[in-house]
Amino acid sequence: MIKKYKKGYTSGVYDLFHIGHLNIFRRAKEKCDYLVVGVTTDELCYSRKNKLPIIPFGERKEIVAAIKYVDEVVPQENMDKFTKVKELGCDVVFVGSDWQNTDAWIKYEKEFSKIGVDVVYLSHTDGISSTILRDKLKK
Numbered sequence: 001m002i003k004k005y006k007k008g009y010t011s012g013v014y015d016l017f018h019i020g021h022l023n024i025f026r027r028a029k030e031k032c033d034y035l036v037v038g039v040t041t042d043e044l045c046y047s048r049k050n051k052l053p054i055i056p057f058g059e060r061k062e063i064v065a066a067i068k069y070v071d072e073v074v075p076q077e078n079m080d081k082f083t084k085v086k087e088l089g090c091d092v093v094f095v096g097s098d099w100q101n102t103d104a105w106i107k108y109e110k111e112f113s114k115i116g117v118d119v120v121y122l123s124h125t126d127g128i129s130s131t132i133l134r135d136k137l138k139k
Helices: 018-031 042-049 057-065 082-088 103-113 130-138
Strands: 005-012 032-040 070-074 090-098 118-122
Touching: 005 018, 018 090, 018 118, 032 057, 042 118, 057 070, 070 082, 070 118, 082 103, 090 103, 103 118
Parallel strands: 005 032, 005 090, 032 070, 090 118
Antiparallel strands: none
């Protein structure tokens, strides 16, 4: 039997919304009753990647909120996922499988396990990303 979580969290920029984003939300919602999605603010995106998203934060937040798998949208204003998940009362964090076994997520797994929060890696949709779409727009 697959464990069903009460409240899950995932986050991302979700610029140039595509099927990979939808797949993450669908797969996460299959595993939890209530899904909270953190949408990265323009300021945080710029500070981390030195570029602004093509779609502004307010519009990205509205797009994500309209997805039937998403129950709540919150701004992601910093990279402190631990504090955000604890504050929201989540019992699981969903992240793409491309992050599995990275130093950052190995550390998160240890931190989250101390407070009873699981980390579940969801399979990445191959062949699509906002970066791929952005590069196609340049051509």
